[in-house]
Amino acid sequence: MAKLEGKALVAQGGGPTAVVNQSVVGVTLEARRFAQVSHVYGALHGVNGIINENMVDLTEATVANLEAMAVTPSSGLLSTRDKPDEAYCKQIFEVCKAHGIRFFFYCGGNDSADTCRIVNQQAAENNYDLRVIHVPKTIDNDLKVTDHCPGYGSAAKFVAQAFAGANLDNRAIPGVYIGVVMGRHAGFLTAAAALARKYPDDGPHLIYLPERAINKEKFLDDVTDALEQYGRCVIAVSEGIVDEKGEAIASQFTGGEKDSHGNVQLSGTGALGDLLAGWIKEQKLTKRVRADTLGYLQRSFLGCVSDVDQREARAVGEKAVYYAVRHGRDGSVAIKRTGDYAVSYFLTPLETVARHATEMPDAFINETGNGVTEAFLQYARPLAGAMPELERLDALAVEKIMPK
Amino acid sequence: MAKLEGKALVAQGGGPTAVVNQSVVGVTLEARRFAQVSHVYGALHGVNGIINENMVDLTEATVANLEAMAVTPSSGLLSTRDKPDEAYCKQIFEVCKAHGIRFFFYCGGNDSADTCRIVNQQAAENNYDLRVIHVPKTIDNDLKVTDHCPGYGSAAKFVAQAFAGANLDNRAIPGVYIGVVMGRHAGFLTAAAALARKYPDDGPHLIYLPERAINKEKFLDDVTDALEQYGRCVIAVSEGIVDEKGEAIASQFTGGEKDSHGNVQLSGTGALGDLLAGWIKEQKLTKRVRADTLGYLQRSFLGCVSDVDQREARAVGEKAVYYAVRHGRDGSVAIKRTGDYAVSYFLTPLETVARHATEMPDAFINETGNGVTEAFLQYARPLAGAMPELERLDALAVEKIMPK
Structure with missing residues (x-):
C-alpha cells in the first residue's frame, strides 16, 4: 500500500x-x-x-x-x-x-x-x-x-470537590443542600458526587440519576429519612432526572426552550434545583433549604x-x-x-460509537435507586485522580457544669 | 499587672x-x-x-x-x-x-x-x-x-477561576453567560470575576455590583453593546444588586423567605440568574442565554x-x-x-468593626457602573494569589479556496 x-x-x-x-x-x-x-x-x-x-x-x-x-x-x-x-x-x-x-x-x-x-x-x-x-x-x-x-475524569473531580465542600458547609450550618449536576441521560457525573465522601455520615446522602425514575413522594420520603438519620441532608441530582413516564422533571420549568438537537434546555438555569427545594419547603421538612446548579463550571473551571x-x-x-x-x-x-x-x-x-449513547450499568446504582455502589466508586476513583485532603476535628467533649 | x-x-x-x-x-x-x-x-x-x-x-x-x-x-x-x-x-x-x-x-x-x-x-x-x-x-x-x-482572597480566587473558565466556554460556543456571585451589600467578590482576564476581549464584559443601582433598560443596553462589540457576552452579577429604590432585584422572586437576621434569602436559589436571562431572551438579543449561580462553592469548594x-x-x-x-x-x-x-x-x-459593614470604594468602580477599575485589580490581585495559566491558540488563517 x-x-x-x-x-x-x-x-x-x-x-x-x-x-x-x-x-x-x-x-x-x-x-x-x-x-x-x-x-x-x-x-x-x-x-x-x-x-x-x-x-x-x-x-x-x-x-x-x-x-x-x-x-x-x-x-x-x-x-x-x-x-x-x-x-x-x-x-x-x-x-x-x-x-x-x-x-x-x-x-x-x-x-x-x-x-x-x-x-x-x-x-x-x-x-x-x-x-x-x-x-x-x-x-x-x-x-x-x-x-x-x-473529559469525564476532570469533570468528576470537580463535582467530587464541589460536594465535598458543600458537605462540609452543610455540616457547619445544617439543613438541606441540593446540587444539580450535568448529565442528560447518563448519571456518571452526578454519581461522582460520592467520590470525596470520607467519614461515614458524609454527604451526598442521596443521589438521583437519570437512569432511575423519581417522583415527589419518594423524594420527600428519602429526604425525611436522611434528616432523621443525619440531622441534615446533601443531595446530588442529575439535571436529567425523569418521572415514571420518562419525562424530564426539569422540562416543565424552562419554558420549553430547545437546542439545535431538539433537546430541552437543562443547563444554564436554576429551575430544577428551585423546584426540588420548593417541594421540601412546602412540606416544611426543615427550615433551611438551599439549591445550587453547578452549571458550566463543571466543564470549564480553570484549575x-x-x-x-x-x-x-x-x-x-x-x-x-x-x-x-x-x-x-x-x-x-x-x-x-x-x-x-x-x-x-x-x-x-x-x-x-456513532449516534447511540450508553448509561450507567445497573451494578453502579444501589437497589433503592437513590445512591451508588462500591463498584461505581472502584470504577470512577482512578479517573478523577488524587483529591485534596480534608479532615474533621478530633477532640473530647467538655463536661457540662451549668445548672439547668 | x-x-x-x-x-x-x-x-x-x-x-x-x-x-x-x-x-x-x-x-x-x-x-x-x-x-x-x-x-x-x-x-x-x-x-x-x-x-x-x-x-x-x-x-x-x-x-x-x-x-x-x-x-x-x-x-x-x-x-x-x-x-x-x-x-x-x-x-x-x-x-x-x-x-x-x-x-x-x-x-x-x-x-x-x-x-x-x-x-x-x-x-x-x-x-x-x-x-x-x-x-x-x-x-x-x-x-x-x-x-x-x-476568607476573601480564596473566594476571590474561586470566582476568578470560575469566570476565566466560563469565558473560555463562552468563547467556544458564543452567547450570553450570566454568573451570579455572593455578596449582599459589598461587590468585592463579584468584582473578583475580572481578576483572571488575560486577553483584551476576555470576559466578564459587564460587572454589576450592589453599590450601583441597575434597571432593566440600562442592563439590556449594556448587553446589546457588548454583543455588538464581542459577538458574545459574559456577565458577573452580584446577588445583591438593587434598583434605584434600593430594593434587591432578587427579592421579588424568592417568595420573600428571610433568614434569622431578617435578610431576604439571596443564595441557594437560581431565581436572579433566571430572571436576568429572561430579560435577554424576551428581547431576543441572542439565541443562547445561560445563567449559573455560583452558590456555596464560592466559600466551600475543596481545593x-x-x-x-x-x-x-x-x-x-x-x-x-x-x-x-x-x-x-x-x-x-x-x-x-x-x-x-x-x-x-x-x-x-x-x-x-462591630455592626456596620463597608462597601467597595468609588475608586474601584468604573464610571458607567458596569465594571471595575485598574485600582481594584491592583488591590485584589495579591489577595487571590497565583492563578492557573491559560492560553489561546496562536496560528495563521488558512486561505479560502472554495468557489462561492
Whole structure:
C-alpha cells in the first residue's frame, strides 16, 4: 500500500471539556512528525469552520503555545452545536477534498462520531482516500465501547470537590443542600458526587440519576429519612432526572426552550434545583433549604483537572494519528481498562460509537435507586485522580457544669 | 499587672470560608504554648455551642489533626446563624465565667464583632476579667478598618477561576453567560470575576455590583453593546444588586423567605440568574442565554485556596492570642497593607468593626457602573494569589479556496 500523503485536519465539536485541548495538541504535535503530512489544519468552531473554510494552520504554531493551550480548559479551536446531516457532511467532504486533506480527526461525543462515519462513507463513495478518526471527548462518559471517556475524569473531580465542600458547609450550618449536576441521560457525573465522601455520615446522602425514575413522594420520603438519620441532608441530582413516564422533571420549568438537537434546555438555569427545594419547603421538612446548579463550571473551571484524565486525553489524540497515518485505518479511539489502574488503547469501528449513547450499568446504582455502589466508586476513583485532603476535628467533649 | 490565668475559648460564626480553620488552629496552637492558659476549648456551632455548653477540649487535639483541619475548607468547629442580643450575650458571659474562661476568640464578620463587644462589656460590668478578641473572617470583604478580610482572597480566587473558565466556554460556543456571585451589600467578590482576564476581549464584559443601582433598560443596553462589540457576552452579577429604590432585584422572586437576621434569602436559589436571562431572551438579543449561580462553592469548594489568604488567616489567629494573652488587650485583629505586597497586623477597638459593614470604594468602580477599575485589580490581585495559566491558540488563517 502506497503511503497516503496530504494534509491533516483537526476540530472539536459539542460541549468543551477541561482536557479536550490535550487531544488536539496530541493530534497536532504527532501529525507534524510525519513527512507524509504536509500541513495540520485546525477548523474553528468545529464542523462549522470546515464548511465555511474558517481554518487555521497549526503547522507553525509554536510548541510553547500548543503546550500552554493543552493545559487550558475549554476548546482552544472553539466549538459548535451544529449536528451535520448528509448534505452538511457532503460539504465537509468537499472542503477536505479541495484542500487535499487526507486525515480528519474530530474530537467529540457520539454525534461527532456519527459525523465521522458519514464523512468517511461519502469519501469512500467518491473514491477519495480520507482517513477519519473520532477522538472521544465528553464529560457525560456516555460513549459506547470505551471503558470511559476523556473529559469525564476532570469533570468528576470537580463535582467530587464541589460536594465535598458543600458537605462540609452543610455540616457547619445544617439543613438541606441540593446540587444539580450535568448529565442528560447518563448519571456518571452526578454519581461522582460520592467520590470525596470520607467519614461515614458524609454527604451526598442521596443521589438521583437519570437512569432511575423519581417522583415527589419518594423524594420527600428519602429526604425525611436522611434528616432523621443525619440531622441534615446533601443531595446530588442529575439535571436529567425523569418521572415514571420518562419525562424530564426539569422540562416543565424552562419554558420549553430547545437546542439545535431538539433537546430541552437543562443547563444554564436554576429551575430544577428551585423546584426540588420548593417541594421540601412546602412540606416544611426543615427550615433551611438551599439549591445550587453547578452549571458550566463543571466543564470549564480553570484549575481543576485530573492528571489521569489529562494524560489519557493527550494519548487518544496521539493514538489517533498512529491509527490514521501509520496504519491507514478509520475508527474511534477507545480505552480498555487493564490492571488496577492501567489502560491500553484500541480502535473501534465508527458505527459502534456513532449516534447511540450508553448509561450507567445497573451494578453502579444501589437497589433503592437513590445512591451508588462500591463498584461505581472502584470504577470512577482512578479517573478523577488524587483529591485534596480534608479532615474533621478530633477532640473530647467538655463536661457540662451549668445548672439547668 | 498580674498575669491573667485561665482557659481560652475559640468559636466560629456565620458563613464558613475556605481558610477560617487556619485562624482557629492559629489560636489553638499559639494559646497552647502559654502556661497561663490551662485549656483551650472550642465551642461547636459558634455562640450556640457556648450557651448550650456544647464544647470540645482542643488541648489534646493532635497537631497532626489540627494541621489537617487547618487546610480543610468550611468551619471545623461548625457554625451558627444565631445573632445574639443582650440576653444571649449574658448567657455567653455566664458560661465563660462558670468554666473559668479568661480569653475568648470569636472568628466572624461584623455581627460576630458586635457579639464580642457586648460580651466584653458585660464582663467588665461584672468585674470579671475576660479578654475578648474578634478574629476577622468573611468572603464578602466588608469589614471596616482592616485593608481586607481573611476568607476573601480564596473566594476571590474561586470566582476568578470560575469566570476565566466560563469565558473560555463562552468563547467556544458564543452567547450570553450570566454568573451570579455572593455578596449582599459589598461587590468585592463579584468584582473578583475580572481578576483572571488575560486577553483584551476576555470576559466578564459587564460587572454589576450592589453599590450601583441597575434597571432593566440600562442592563439590556449594556448587553446589546457588548454583543455588538464581542459577538458574545459574559456577565458577573452580584446577588445583591438593587434598583434605584434600593430594593434587591432578587427579592421579588424568592417568595420573600428571610433568614434569622431578617435578610431576604439571596443564595441557594437560581431565581436572579433566571430572571436576568429572561430579560435577554424576551428581547431576543441572542439565541443562547445561560445563567449559573455560583452558590456555596464560592466559600466551600475543596481545593481552591489562595496561599496568601491561608497564611494571613493563620496569622490573625496567632496575633489574636498575643494581643489577648501577652498584652491583655481586647479588640479586632486588622490587616494593614504595606509595600507591594506585604502586610502588618494591628488591633482595633471592637466598636470600630462591630455592626456596620463597608462597601467597595468609588475608586474601584468604573464610571458607567458596569465594571471595575485598574485600582481594584491592583488591590485584589495579591489577595487571590497565583492563578492557573491559560492560553489561546496562536496560528495563521488558512486561505479560502472554495468557489462561492
